[in-house]
Amino acid sequence: MSVWPAVFLTLQLAAVTTVILLIIALPFAWWLATTRARSRPLFEAITALPLVLPPTVLGFYLLILMAPSAPLGGLWVRLTGDTLAFSFPGLVLASVIYSFPFAVQPLQTAFASVPRPVLDAARTLGASPRDAFFSVSMPLARRGLITAAVLSFAHTVGEFGVILMVGGNIPGKTRVISIEVFSAVETLDYRTAHILSFWLLALSLIVLVLVYAFNRRGGAGLG
Amino acid sequence: MAETLEFRIRLRRGALFSLDVAEGVPLSGITALIGPSGGGKTTLLRALAGLERADEATVRFREQTWDAPGIRLAPEDRHVGFVFQNPALFPHLSVAENLRYGARRREVKSYDAIVDALDLGALMTRGVADLSGGEARRVALGRALASNPSVLFLDEPLNGLDTARKAELLPYIGRAVGEAKVPALYVTHSATEVATLADRVLGIAGGRLTGWRSPPARLRAVVTSVTGGLMRVRILGADPGQGADMTLPLVARMGETVGLGLPLDSVLVSTSDPGRSDASLCLPATVMGTSGGLELDVFGQRVTLARGGPHAVGARLWLSVLRVLPRPD
Numbered sequence: 072m073s074v075w076p077a078v079f080l081t082l083q084l085a086a087v088t089t090v091i092l093l094i095i096a097l098p099f100a101w102w103l104a105t106t107r108a109r110s111r112p113l114f115e116a117i118t119a120l121p122l123v124l125p126p127t128v129l130g131f132y133l134l135i136l137m138a139p140s141a142p143l144g145g146l147w148v149r150l151t152g153d154t155l156a157f158s159f160p161g162l163v164l165a166s167v168i169y170s171f172p173f174a175v176q177p178l179q180t181a182f183a184s185v186p187r188p189v190l191d192a193a194r195t196l197g198a199s200p201r202d203a204f205f206s207v208s209m210p211l212a213r214r215g216l217i218t219a220a221v222l223s224f225a226h227t228v229g230e231f232g233v234i235l236m237v238g239g240n241i242p243g244k245t246r247v248i249s250i251e252v253f254s255a256v257e258t259l260d261y262r263t264a265h266i267l268s269f270w271l272l273a274l275s276l277i278v279l280v281l282v283y284a285f286n287r288r289g290g291a292g293l294g
Numbered sequence: 295m296a297e298t299l300e301f302r303i304r305l306r307r308g309a310l311f312s313l314d315v316a317e318g319v320p321l322s323g324i325t326a327l328i329g330p331s332g333g334g335k336t337t338l339l340r341a342l343a344g345l346e347r348a349d350e351a352t353v354r355f356r357e358q359t360w361d362a363p364g365i366r367l368a369p370e371d372r373h374v375g376f377v378f379q380n381p382a383l384f385p386h387l388s389v390a391e392n393l394r395y396g397a398r399r400r401e402v403k404s405y406d407a408i409v410d411a412l413d414l415g416a417l418m419t420r421g422v423a424d425l426s427g428g429e430a431r432r433v434a435l436g437r438a439l440a441s442n443p444s445v446l447f448l449d450e451p452l453n454g455l456d457t458a459r460k461a462e463l464l465p466y467i468g469r470a471v472g473e474a475k476v477p478a479l480y481v482t483h484s485a486t487e488v489a490t491l492a493d494r495v496l497g498i499a500g501g502r503l504t505g506w507r508s509p510p511a512r513l514r515a516v517v518t519s520v521t522g523g524l525m526r527v528r529i530l531g532a533d534p535g536q537g538a539d540m541t542l543p544l545v546a547r548m549g550e551t552v553g554l555g556l557p558l559d560s561v562l563v564s565t566s567d568p569g570r571s572d573a574s575l576c577l578p579a580t581v582m583g584t585s586g587g588l589e590l591d592v593f594g595q596r597v598t599l600a601r602g603g604p605h606a607v608g609a610r611l612w613l614s615v616l617r618v619l620p621r622p623d
Contacts, residue, residue, distance in 0.1 A: 188382035191345050194369040195376040196396030196441050206395070210386040 074267055076243045077251040084159070084247060085227040088166040092174040092223045093216070095167070100178030100219075101208070118175050121168060130236025133165050137237065157239050162247075165237040166227045173222040181215020182208060214286055221282050225275060297321045299355050299445065299479075303341050305348040313337055313348075313501040321356065321445065321477040323493035324468075328482055334501040335481040336379070339447050342479075343376050344369035355445065373400070375443030375476065377451045381434035383422045389433050390418040396441025405440035411473040412436045412466055428459045432466060439474045446471060446478040452487060464490055515540055517577065518551060520595040525556040525618070540575030542618065555619030558599055562614040563588070565605075573614035581609045 103111060103118075121129060137144040137155040147155040155161040185208050193203040209216070231249040238245030240254060248267055255264040302316040313334045319325050327335050340346035342353060344360065344367060351361035360367045375396075383392050393414070397405055409415055412432045417425065425433060431451055438446060451467065452460045468491050471478050482488055488495060497504035515527040516537040528551045530537050542554065568576060579597070583589035588599040590611065605611065 186382065188378045188380060189384060191340075191369070192376065192378060192382045192384070192437075193395070194345070195343060195372075195374050196437070197370050197373075197399030198395075199368070199370055202399075207384060207386075 074248075074251060074263060077246050077248050077267075080159075080243070080245075081228055081247040081249075084162055084166060085224045087163050088170060088227045089174075089220055089223045091163065091167050092170060093220060096171070096174035096178055096219060097216075100175045101182050101204070103175070103179045104182035118172050120172075121170070122172050126169070126230070126232025127236055129169060130165065130233040133161075133168065133233065133237050137161055137164075156237060157241060157245060159244065162234060162238045162245055165233045166230060169230055169233045170223045170226045173226045174219045177215045177218040177222065178212065179215075181212035181218075185211045218282055218286060221278060225278050228271070229275065297356060299342070299353070301342060301353045301361075302351070303338065303348050303353070303361075304350040305337070305341060305346070307337070311337075311501060313341070315498070315501070315503050317496065317503055319479065319496070320494070324471060324478045324480050324488075324491050326480045326482065326488035326492035326495045327498055328485060328488060328495055328507075329498035329504070331483055333483075333499045335483075335498055336449050337501075338498065339376075339449050339479065339481050343374045343447055344372055345376075370399075373442075373444040375438030375441055375446040377431075377434050377438050377446070377448045379450045379453045381430040383425075383430060383433060383437070385422050387422065388418070389414065389420050389422065389425070392422065392433060392437050393418075393440045396437060400441045402440060402442045405436075405442075407473050408436050408439045408470060411470045427455055428463055431455070431463055435467065435470055439470055439476065442474075443476055446474075446476050448478060448480045450482050451480075452482075452484075460487065467491060514538070515542070515575075517593040517595070520556065520592050520597050523556050523558055525554045526551055527554060538575050538577055539570070540618070542574070556615060557617070557619060558597070560616045561599060562616065563599070563601075563603065564612045564614065565609070567612050568614055571614060573616055574618045575615050577613045577615065579611045579613050581605045581607050581611060583607060 103114060134156055135141060137147070139145055139148045139154055144155050147153070147160075151160075155164070189211075190203055190207055193207045194200070198206060228247075229249065230247070231253070234245065234247055235250060235253075238247075238250075240246050240250050246254070248271060252264050252267050252271075255261070255267070298318040298320055300318040304312075304314050306312045311332075311334070315334070315338060327338070329335055337346055341348045341351060342360075348361070351366075352363075353359075353361040355372070358367075359365055360372055384395060387395065393405065393409070396402075409418075412435060414432060414436050417429060417433065422430070422433070435448075435451060448467070452463055455463065464487065480488060480492065495507040497507055514530040514537040516530060517525060517527050519526045527540070527542075529542075529549060542552070562573070567578075577592050579590040579592045581588065582591050582596065584602065584605060584607065586598065588601055588603060588605065590597045590599065590613070592613070
């Protein structure tokens with residue numbers, strides 16, 4: 072049996088998820104890093120929830136939310152004629168929520184470490200807050216941005232429980248690599264399981280080594 | 295109309311610190327704002343620049359209202375050149391790009407004169423991380439001036455540098471501020487720093503202004519003691535008459551007694567009164583002995599210079615001290 076549909080689906084899901092995550096996480100992480108609002112710990116806790124919740128719990132709630140009888144699931148059915156659960160958009164939504172902390176936290180740390188006087192200097196030199204964000208905060212936080220993108224992508228590739236709950240195991244539609252491995256093992260197709268597992272392991276290692284090497288070099292450069 | 299920066303600012307930070315100040319500062323030359331650490335100097339400067347939120351602020355710069363009830367001009371619209379305590383340069387930009395940052399946003403065409411006055415030409419292509427402490431301060435000052443500010447705020451711009459480095463940078467500041475023809479507000483806790491620069495000095499302590507102090511100038515003072523390389527003088531004022539005529543490297547009040555370092559190796563001895571000279575001060579002395587160096591009586595104090603010379607006991611001499619040092623504190 073061909074493993075390629077699963078591989079393509081996984082890469083497509085990870086890419087779409089990463090793009091959406093960065094668009095949402097950038098302003099949110101910046102707000103978390105700079106706000107003095109007393110509600111901040113609450114938002115930080117909500118962000119970190121996917122780290123501690125079992126994927127099945129998260130998946131269960133998402134499934135309930137996506138059911139055609141639920142407001143969100145119902146709206147989706149009216150708009151697209153398709154159910155959100157067991158579909159690609161459903162997988163994207165689940166992945167965005169599941170990988171949210173992996174995008175927000177590196178960005179928040181990066182924005183928080185931009186020195187306040189440097190931003191003040193930008194303002195006194197004629198930069199509006201928006202100008203200062205793009206000309207100072209973003210360049211100084213670019214390592215956080217790259218870390219956030221890579222971790223979001225890698226974490227989405229490595230997702231299993233939430234996808235199984237929300238997407239099930241539909242070949243070519245919701246069957247990603249991690250679920251393909253699960254199916255292969257269940258049907259005693261160890262060869263497929265070996266090939267997929269090995270490549271996933273190797274690629275994950277390479278990606279992580281690159282992230283750490285990049286961050287290390289960056290840290291020395293700022294010195 | 296009035297060439298002044300007028301402000302009335304009230305703010306509170308926690309239970310311990312409050313700032314409550316009102317003053318009009320003339321917008322010419324360099325005005326020093328001097329006081330102990332934690333006295334509110336930096337907070338006042340930041341509030342004036344719009345970087346610190348005050349509970350109550352009325353700030354007028356020339357005819358322009360910066361702060362008033364219901365009005366709060368954004369920092370970028372005040373045209374303040376701010377030099378921060380730590381240089382706060384943009385670490386991701388080169389020296390040239392740091393200078394250009396403000397210049398581009400203020401549509402300043404050329405700032406070569408500032409680059410020259412601060413000797414920045416050789417640094418332009420360097421990264422900010424490779425600069426020495428002194429170089430970084432010069433770049434920070436250059437960056438502020440290159441944006442063609444209406445007023446320059448300097449917040450302890452020499453903080454964290456050693457004495458030699460400070461002495462090296464001070465003339466740069468004077469030259470660059472003069473070149474840019476921009477009034478400056480210079481915050482420091484060190485009287486020595488402003489002595490050579492300031493046109494006027496405003497004191498601040500405990501969040502309250504403590505009034506204008508006499509700028510360093512040629513003053514009359516009485517030497518009250520000389521021990522080795524240390525001298526104490528009492529400030530009399532500017533009137534001729536009593537005491538010796540001297541230029542002191544610090545800001546002092548009338549009647550105040552201050553300690554000064556007297557470098558005995560930079561003293562010129564003359565046998566007649568040199569009159570008015572470039573020396574910091576000229577002290578009359580009487581030769582008391584010549585056996586172990588030149589033993590002198592200076593205002594009743596015994597001072598020994600490590601040198602000989604054909605001087606008779608009882609002879610009248612004049613000691614020209616080229617430069618007195620601030621008391622090593």
